[in-house]
Amino acid sequence: MKIRLLPRITRWHPIATTLILAGTLAAIARFTYGLGATTNLSDEFPWGLWIGFDFLGIGLAASGFTIVAAVHLFHAKEYEPIVRPAILTAFIGYMLVVLVLILDLGRPDHFWHPLVMWNPHSVMCEISWCLMLYTSVLSLEFAPIVLERFNILWPIKWIHAISLPLMIFGVLLSTLHQSSFGSLYLIVPNRLHALWYTPLLPVLFFISCLASGISMILLESLIFSRGGRDLLPTRLRANLAKVIAVILALYFVVRVENLLARGAWHDLTTVTYFSLAFYAEMLIGFVIPFGLLVVERVRNSRRGLYAASLLVVVGFALNRMNTAITGLENYPAQTYFPSMIEIFIMLGITALGFSAFSFVVKHLPIFEPVAVTPRVRQEAVTARPEPVFLTRHGGDLESS
Amino acid sequence: MLIDLTVCVGCNVCQGACKEENQLPPSEEKYLSLTAYTALSKYNDLYIRRMCQHCDVPTCVSVCPVAALSKADTGPVAYDAEKCIGCRYCLQACPYHVPKYEWSSTRPRIQKCKFCAPRLAKGLQPACAEACPTGATVFGERDELLLEAARRVSAEPTKYVPRIYGKDDVGGTSMLYLSPVPFEQLGFDARLGKIPMPMLTMSALSKVPNVLSVGGVMLGGIWWITNRRTEVAAFEASEKKGETPRPEDKP
Numbered sequence: 001m002k003i004r005l006l007p008r009i010t011r012w013h014p015i016a017t018t019l020i021l022a023g024t025l026a027a028i029a030r031f032t033y034g035l036g037a038t039t040n041l042s043d044e045f046p047w048g049l050w051i052g053f054d055f056l057g058i059g060l061a062a063s064g065f066t067i068v069a070a071v072h073l074f075h076a077k078e079y080e081p082i083v084r085p086a087i088l089t090a091f092i093g094y095m096l097v098v099l100v101l102i103l104d105l106g107r108p109d110h111f112w113h114p115l116v117m118w119n120p121h122s123v124m125c126e127i128s129w130c131l132m133l134y135t136s137v138l139s140l141e142f143a144p145i146v147l148e149r150f151n152i153l154w155p156i157k158w159i160h161a162i163s164l165p166l167m168i169f170g171v172l173l174s175t176l177h178q179s180s181f182g183s184l185y186l187i188v189p190n191r192l193h194a195l196w197y198t199p200l201l202p203v204l205f206f207i208s209c210l211a212s213g214i215s216m217i218l219l220e221s222l223i224f225s226r227g228g229r230d231l232l233p234t235r236l237r238a239n240l241a242k243v244i245a246v247i248l249a250l251y252f253v254v255r256v257e258n259l260l261a262r263g264a265w266h267d268l269t270t271v272t273y274f275s276l277a278f279y280a281e282m283l284i285g286f287v288i289p290f291g292l293l294v295v296e297r298v299r300n301s302r303r304g305l306y307a308a309s310l311l312v313v314v315g316f317a318l319n320r321m322n323t324a325i326t327g328l329e330n331y332p333a334q335t336y337f338p339s340m341i342e343i344f345i346m347l348g349i350t351a352l353g354f355s356a357f358s359f360v361v362k363h364l365p366i367f368e369p370v371a372v373t374p375r376v377r378q379e380a381v382t383a384r385p386e387p388v389f390l391t392r393h394g395g396d397l398e399s400s
Numbered sequence: 401m402l403i404d405l406t407v408c409v410g411c412n413v414c415q416g417a418c419k420e421e422n423q424l425p426p427s428e429e430k431y432l433s434l435t436a437y438t439a440l441s442k443y444n445d446l447y448i449r450r451m452c453q454h455c456d457v458p459t460c461v462s463v464c465p466v467a468a469l470s471k472a473d474t475g476p477v478a479y480d481a482e483k484c485i486g487c488r489y490c491l492q493a494c495p496y497h498v499p500k501y502e503w504s505s506t507r508p509r510i511q512k513c514k515f516c517a518p519r520l521a522k523g524l525q526p527a528c529a530e531a532c533p534t535g536a537t538v539f540g541e542r543d544e545l546l547l548e549a550a551r552r553v554s555a556e557p558t559k560y561v562p563r564i565y566g567k568d569d570v571g572g573t574s575m576l577y578l579s580p581v582p583f584e585q586l587g588f589d590a591r592l593g594k595i596p597m598p599m600l601t602m603s604a605l606s607k608v609p610n611v612l613s614v615g616g617v618m619l620g621g622i623w624w625i626t627n628r629r630t631e632v633a634a635f636e637a638s639e640k641k642g643e644t645p646r647p648e649d650k651p
Binding site: 073111126 | 459461483484485486487488491497499501503504505506507591592600601604605608620622623626627
């Protein structure tokens with residue numbers, strides 16, 4: 001089956017190169033002239049586009065822990081083909097966020113301070129620790145793919161030996177910091193608009209990252225396919241889609257119930273900047289994709305799934321940007337629109353991420369069936385590149 | 401410090417003294433800035449002196465990931481630029497919008513009222529309190545100032561609104577205000593409440609150890625059960641076929 005009907009970006013290389021160059025120049029300007037001259041941030045609006053981008057990057061990288069947990073901890077082995085793409089996505093996502101954070105910090109030369117100067121009361125301190133530890137975990141999870149490419153097999157054994165505690169640790173760290181990004185805003189009830197501020201922010205951030213992470217990996221599995229064959233059989237893709245629908249429904253119920261309980265729904269009865277932003281994020285990211293995904297025909301169709309997952313990802317982006325920007329324009333009455341330099345740095349880093357992804361995919365066996373032990377894997381790698389795909393009976397690769 | 405708005409005449413000597421003490425450019429400023437750690441703003445005929453509140457449970461101290469901000473027992477919330485990483489969470493979180501950031505610098509710091517910590521250490525009053533000619537700003541022990549404020553309010557109940565701002569707002573602050581009109585009319589945030597802001601994030605952070613321990617055991621348990629199930633299934637399948645099970649499949 002040849003894969004058609006999905007929009008493709010043409011002339012990606014010149015576009016990416018331009019964006020990365022522009023981003024690099026913008027970054028040089030930021031370091032030369034300081035944050036004040038190059039961004040639209042201010043005392044009233046100290047966090048802007050870049051913080052929103054951090055939320056986005058980390059949230060879309062959530063597949064790194066959900067898929068690993070599903071396959072290796074819950075033994076849903078039939079999803080093994082998407083483990084590597086998920087780990088790669090997460091790894092790149094986290095690297096980009098670290099890069100943005102370093103650009104965003106007023107004193108990037110002090111970025112290591114949270115490691116030695118603790119403050120257990122600070123959500124930011126907890127996030128720094130989680131980010132650092134989880135990026136290390138991801139590096140270890142990703143390392144075998146690189147090592148086996150260069151046929152250095154002995155460290156893989158060691159990583160394999162600690163893989164179970166490592167994976168459990170990774171899942172826990174992700175749970176913590178995915179929700180902690182929401183906790184960051186718990187301390188600004190006076191600033192953040194009531195449509196977004198709720199004591200449940202950490203819970204909502206966690207639930208929504210599950211949906212966006214899986215949608216992201218679904219998108220990748222649809223876009224990248226090897227030899228014209230799908231990474232996952234239609235049935236498994238449809239199952240993932242069902243999982244997304246359930247998470248979306250759960251999010252919707254918790255969010256709306258909470259709005260009703262806090263009385264914040266009053267803000268939705270009038271047409272304002274805030275209520276429109278809220279409706280946009282809820283419709284695009286939650287209601288419409290849920291409506292699509294409950295239809296079996298959509299779940300079984302490539303285009304349908306593509307559209308629905310894309311909506312989830314876009315709605316998720318809106319939700320995070322609304323929390324980080326729109327909701328804070330509420331108080332003190334303050335508007336913020338990112339400067340060109342902020343935008344170029346963000347676009348450049350995004351382009352860098354996509355380029356890194358396609359580079360790694362080209363040179364490392366990411367979209368391939370995976371065997372389990374290093375020995376078997378080595379054979380799989382050196383053998384003729386005839387991908388073995390899963391049977392419909394869900395036979396796992398360990399036994400095949 | 402106790403600031404009685406009924407006594408303030410708006411002479412702005414406090415700002416001058418503050419600027420001299422902190423070696424800041426001596427221009428008159430209406431709002432808090434990098435060069436004004438205190439400022440007088442006018443509401444009708446009242447002058448309201450603004451500065452860092454030096455909260456008892458400071459939001460900025462709780463959010464700082466590197467503990468660059470700290471609260472001293474003697475009152476001041478101090479800042480250590482050597483530790484600061486520039487995350488600006490303090491600017492975002494401060495309920496009074498006090499910290500100001502050196503946006504134009506490539507090695508930016510925050511600036512705010514220091515409660516004249518070096519003077520306090522020498523047994524002196526803060527510069528502004530010492531300079532105040534009318535006694536609108538009085539320095540002293542917080543407990544004594546609270547008693548004094550309560551005495552003033554009960555002595556002249558028609559002159560003051562029956563509230564000492566800062567007594568228990570966001571858990572209490574070192575700066576206490578008395579006013580003849582409701583504080584909401586003077587630009588004071590009335591929505592802040594009495595619970596210290598750091599409690600809001602502590603409720604989430606305190607769950608971290610539980611998530612780690614309970615989550616770790618739970619995930620380990622799930623792995624064990626699902627792994628065992630696969631093993632048993634493989635064993636049964638091989639038994640049915642009458643084959644000898646592979647050694648690694650043995651339950």
